[in-house]
Amino acid sequence: MLLARFKEEVEDILSRYPVKRSALLPLLNMAQREEGFVSEPAMRDIAKVLDLTPPQVFETVTFYTMFNLKPIGKFHLQVCKSIMCALVRSDEVVKWITKKLNIAPGQTTVDNVFTLSVVECLGSCGTGPMMQVNDDYYEQLTEEKVYRVLDDLARDGDCSLKSGPYMFPLPLAKS
Amino acid sequence: MPQYEKILLKNMEQPGYAGSLAEYEQTGGYQALRKVLKDMQPDQVIEEVKTSSLRGRGGAGFPTGVKWGFIPKDHPGPIYLCCNADESEPGTFKDRQLMERDPHQMLEGMIITCFAIGAETAYIYIRGEFRLGARILEKAIHEANAAGYLGENILGSGRTIKIYVHAGAGAYICGEETALLESLEGKRGMPRFKPPFPATHGLYQKPTVVNNVETMANIPHIINRGGAWFAGIGSPPKSCGTRVFCLSGHVKRPGNYEVPMGIPFREFIYEIGGGMRSDKPIKAFIPGGASAPFLTPEHLDVKMDFESVALAGSMLGSGGVTVMEEGTSMVWAALRLMEFFYHESCGKCTPCREGSSWMTQILQRIWDKRGRDGDLDMLDELCKNIAGRTVCAFGEAEVGPVQSTLKHFRHEYEALIREAEAAMPRGKEIPVLTN
Numbered sequence: 190m191l192l193a194r195f196k197e198e199v200e201d202i203l204s205r206y207p208v209k210r211s212a213l214l215p216l217l218n219m220a221q222r223e224e225g226f227v228s229e230p231a232m233r234d235i236a237k238v239l240d241l242t243p244p245q246v247f248e249t250v251t252f253y254t255m256f257n258l259k260p261i262g263k264f265h266l267q268v269c270k271s272i273m274c275a276l277v278r279s280d281e282v283v284k285w286i287t288k289k290l291n292i293a294p295g296q297t298t299v300d301n302v303f304t305l306s307v308v309e310c311l312g313s314c315g316t317g318p319m320m321q322v323n324d325d326y327y328e329q330l331t332e333e334k335v336y337r338v339l340d341d342l343a344r345d346g347d348c349s350l351k352s353g354p355y356m357f358p359l360p361l362a363k364s
Numbered sequence: 365m366p367q368y369e370k371i372l373l374k375n376m377e378q379p380g381y382a383g384s385l386a387e388y389e390q391t392g393g394y395q396a397l398r399k400v401l402k403d404m405q406p407d408q409v410i411e412e413v414k415t416s417s418l419r420g421r422g423g424a425g426f427p428t429g430v431k432w433g434f435i436p437k438d439h440p441g442p443i444y445l446c447c448n449a450d451e452s453e454p455g456t457f458k459d460r461q462l463m464e465r466d467p468h469q470m471l472e473g474m475i476i477t478c479f480a481i482g483a484e485t486a487y488i489y490i491r492g493e494f495r496l497g498a499r500i501l502e503k504a505i506h507e508a509n510a511a512g513y514l515g516e517n518i519l520g521s522g523r524t525i526k527i528y529v530h531a532g533a534g535a536y537i538c539g540e541e542t543a544l545l546e547s548l549e550g551k552r553g554m555p556r557f558k559p560p561f562p563a564t565h566g567l568y569q570k571p572t573v574v575n576n577v578e579t580m581a582n583i584p585h586i587i588n589r590g591g592a593w594f595a596g597i598g599s600p601p602k603s604c605g606t607r608v609f610c611l612s613g614h615v616k617r618p619g620n621y622e623v624p625m626g627i628p629f630r631e632f633i634y635e636i637g638g639g640m641r642s643d644k645p646i647k648a649f650i651p652g653g654a655s656a657p658f659l660t661p662e663h664l665d666v667k668m669d670f671e672s673v674a675l676a677g678s679m680l681g682s683g684g685v686t687v688m689e690e691g692t693s694m695v696w697a698a699l700r701l702m703e704f705f706y707h708e709s710c711g712k713c714t715p716c717r718e719g720s721s722w723m724t725q726i727l728q729r730i731w732d733k734r735g736r737d738g739d740l741d742m743l744d745e746l747c748k749n750i751a752g753r754t755v756c757a758f759g760e761a762e763v764g765p766v767q768s769t770l771k772h773f774r775h776e777y778e779a780l781i782r783e784a785e786a787a788m789p790r791g792k793e794i795p796v797l798t799n
Contacts, residue, residue, distance in 0.1 A: 212550065217533065218533065249551060254535065271704050272704070273684075309536070310654075312457050
């Protein structure tokens with residue numbers, strides 16, 4: 190039981206809403222964070238906690254694009270392809286990743302480390318082209334930067350190039 | 365470059381400002397809340413905001429004070445406030461900066477709003493991708509709780525206000541206020557039919573106010589400096605105050621810039637944004653997020669306020685300005701946008717669900733040089749049959765880019781169709797392609 194392990198967190202989430210069903214997205218987000226995808230047992234678990242039927246959970250899960258219903262790689266590379274990023278050549282980013290990792294969008298590397306997705310706007314239009322890797326944003330990508338991110342992630346599981354709190358353009362230093 | 369007084373971005377543009385509670389208090393933070401709790405009645409707060417003529421910064425531009433005034437006065441409760449931090453409109457990235465750099469500014473606005481409308485619980489619906497923003501907000505809420513600005517008996521006033529962060533899971537439509545409420549209730553994020561409006565039947569069928577992050581961030585300043593002061597900025601009487609406009613696309617300096625409403629696009633793009641990236645001339649620009657119809661260089665002198673942009677045939681929307689240089693294919697641009705709308709259509713209304721897929725297919729085949737003679741008429745007809753025939757404004761949004769490019773750049777579509785004609789002459793069967 191996934192939820193039994195996070196009893197406190199689940200109770201904290203449930204306490205925020207007057208109606209149990211509202212906790213559905215937070216619990217699904219939690220399940221996905223834990224397992225990397227939303228599994229069927231997790232959905233059944235959540236249904237039980239929230240007094241819903243499993244189909245009610247499933248119908249909600251399928252509406253939201255962030256939920257993966259199948260296992261994916263350790264790092265989910267999501268490259269934005271919407272017009273603002275596309276104007277600054279986000280399609281190239283997909284090509285660079287494809288070249289480096291030898292996977293097409295929607296595929297996972299054989300070692301299960303990277304999954305590549307092409308997604309719609311992630312709200313970082315001024316700093317495109319950009320991609321999201323798990324929780325982190327990587328912005329103003331260039332070919333070298335993409336390769337460095339991929340190398341760092343494969344080697345250390347983390348990369349220092351990720352964005353911090355957003356500020357763009359950066360304020361000029363007082364002279 | 366002209367300098368304008370900054371209101372919302374003032375704090376965060378100080379070097380070293382990290383948005384913690386102590387820093388926010390040092391710059392005069394939470395003084396507005398103290399003032400409200402000490403000297404003001406809820407009605408006075410609503411009147412002050414009405415005086416300021418503040419309009420919603422999320423896209424629709426509805427007067428905020430009027431919206432608050434719709435909450436029934438004698439309702440037994442509970443009443444809810446939802447802060448719309450879904451920021452899903454392509455071309456918009458201002459809320460992210462406001463949340464991540466100065467979270468207490470919007471929290472203070474939310475607490476004051478809760479006081480004004482009589483809400484005890486508020487939710488911040490933040491898009492699922494903004495994990496960093498959600499963490500920062502949660503930390504800020506924790507700080508505010510510990511300092512007594514939030515929680516039970518706020519600053520000794522006896523009022524209880526709680527704010528929770530609720531993360532979405534990647535659906536554009538959840539930025540629409542009723543879809544946001546559905547999603548917050550744990551359902552598929554499909555817009556509700558209006559009326560009844562959220563002001564009377566919102567979250568859990570209780571009176572609810574849904575406001576954008578930037579709207580909330582403006583509230584403390586209006587309380588501190590007065591509604592009349594705010595109403596004098598920008599281009600009164602309809603478009604008051606400053607706005608954080610987001611500049612993206614083929615410009616030298618993309619980013620968020622706070623300017624008073626009513627400056628011309630030319631000044632914004634060329635002086636503040638540094639002009640075109642490659643010194644190619646500008647070909648077209650989107651004035652207010654992906655839903656707004658395209659404008660052309662002849663509209664560069666249009667003022668950036670709600671009325672002027674509407675008069676020019678587009679909308680100021682969420683304030684995301686995207687600039688495209690000469691050489692960008694407008695058919696390609698319309699196709700990219702249409703793919704977005706096809707992907708994000710929630711599927712509730714048939715014209716939008718089927719129409720977006722149909723229009724994407726037509727645009728794709730025109731772009732692939734497999735277009736047919738009647739395609740443009742078909743697009744025109746489809747556009748007419750989607751807009752205004754859906755529950756929410758998504759219908760109008762999705763036809764905007766296609767209709768406006770057809771209007772301003774019809775020759776580009778025709779050239780591509782002529783090429784298709786030359787490559788595959790009439791009389792020969794054209795294969796129907798399935799994608």
